[in-house]
Amino acid sequence: MWSTGTATQQTSQTGRRTVADPFFAGLTRAAATVILLALAGVAAFLCSEAWPAVTAPSDRIAGGDGLVAYLWPLVFGTLLAAALALAISAPLAIGVALFISHFAPRRLALLISYVVDLLAAVPSVVYGLWGIFYLAPKLSHIYSWLADHVGWLPLFAGPASVTGRTILTAGVVLAVMTLPVISALSREVFLQTPRLQEEAALALGATRWEMIRMAVLPQGRSGVVSATMLGLGRALGETMAVALVLSASGLVTFNLISTDNPSTIAANIALQFPEATGIQVNTLVASGLALFVITFVVNFAARGLVARSSKSEGS
């Protein structure tokens, strides 16, 4: 079908070319344009729907103190939950990544990395159900122990929540959810360590850990940082798991184990939106816009780090 045997066929193909080639090129460009428009649309629609909440008199916003007073505890809760999640998951994820890339036997490593990838795809509502029915009751025992023994720390001041549905539990669930993301990316980075450097270190008599510290970790540092930031992006935007697990009262507090917990932006939207009307909808969209901006900044920083590190590798 690709042969150009006779002159008539040739002319017909030349004739078609003038139409088909630019048409196909235009088609692909159109698809690309749709993506650009969609993203511009996201920004534009969110802004236009959020605008009434920004201009509305402050007593019409839920809480009665204006948009900033409404958003601040939510932003605080979002950042706190994400920070807790990362504090737990980042070290573990790096450990898992190192285990897969440099410690486990090859076949086992392949199997584990499949399982870890699979877990990144588990729906968040399933994590949420697991968190509320299984994890929260288990953790509530630990919380009451913490409140009794290290209650002098403001973080564990208590009184401990009986249900265990605290911001710390939400942080743990988020940690379980971000762990596969961070470890999958870190693993890729660790596996890219030049073979020769690893072997050189080992040939000089380094132990495996010394080899990792001298060759693998310096090489992978920026990759690990950006993987963590992508995990942070997921933790910030995670909705259903937090909406299910957290019993929020909207307070700004660093007390991690009591019944008074700040909510997060995403969970707040999911909980309020189905019943919201009028200006409430606009307020929620405005909070969504704030979340969009926060995650955008985080992801932007992460991509920037990746780009910079890959550039320096190339030189």
Next chain:
Amino acid sequence: MATQTEPPPATDVWPTASRGSSRVRHSHHAPTVILGASAVLAAGVLGLSGWVDPVGAVALGWLTFAILSTALTATLRGRRAAKNNVATILVTSAFALAILPLASLMWVVIEHGAPAFNAHFFTYSMRSVVGAGGGIYHAIIGTLYVTAAAAVISVPIGLLSAVYLVEYGRGPMAKALTFLVDVMTGIPSIVAGLFAYALFVLFWGEGTRSGIAGAVALSLLMIPIVVRASEEMLKLVPHELREGAYALGVRKWRTVVQVVLRTAAPGIITGIMLAVARVVGETAPLLVTAGYTDSTNSDIFSRQMMTLPVFAYQSFKSPGVPPEPGYERAWGTALVLLIIVMVLNLIARLCTYFFAPKPNR
């Protein structure tokens, strides 16, 4: 780069240490022996104290192993080897600690979800069901329609954009697209839902809910995954194939469609399946766009549409009186979702495994 600038290791401490390690290199059965010893020790302690808790037993045994083996390595092979031992144990513990919640998640979902499974559960909707009974038929239909619509929207756009990036795109437009696809990857799912809501409010007025709005929200999440996966696959297609086609006088669009895309097809299908697996469990965007209902709705352009993730969430949030049947349905739905995601992932992996283009063919 890094090797040249790295300072040479402190050579003066190395000979002694490496002599130390070579002396005991033959004893690579030692960890197994110590592990066995600490298991016996932990079992003995537990047996004496009468404290029976499998998690505690494993933790105690592991801790004993860590301390024993480190002490032994330190005395036999020196500080550096002991450090290596500590690192190995820490990394392995991190792995075990990470696998623990994940394994428990699987176990809990299967344990609670399996009892809900029966023919009734899959063939009936929740229409006028109070208490026990009822099923997820309406949610299955909804998920099928919404996900299929999302795929119909996002696969052509994503695939063609990837073709644009690899085959045609030069200059600022391609750069902007690459950047924005990166941005899109990070859009929180709830924000995608809000966008679709805001978009459809323009057409159909305040408070509108429909399956198609959910599909638009999902495709916003799906498009970047499809673009990324297809782009990677298209880049893997060897240039010789394209040049061969051009040399035969084949037009560019035909080369792309019949040579490049066909070669990359298995990888692209894998990417699409992973993208579907990613969005099929999305709850938040569907909650705000497609809403929820108890009846089967097979018209994606009007009225609320129930989907599996939203059903799991709703059955938990408002389980009814008494709550037990509602909770059971929530778990059953969670298990269905888990199975769907696993199967999609597994098929995608098998696709990669069997049909992946060999790099030097």
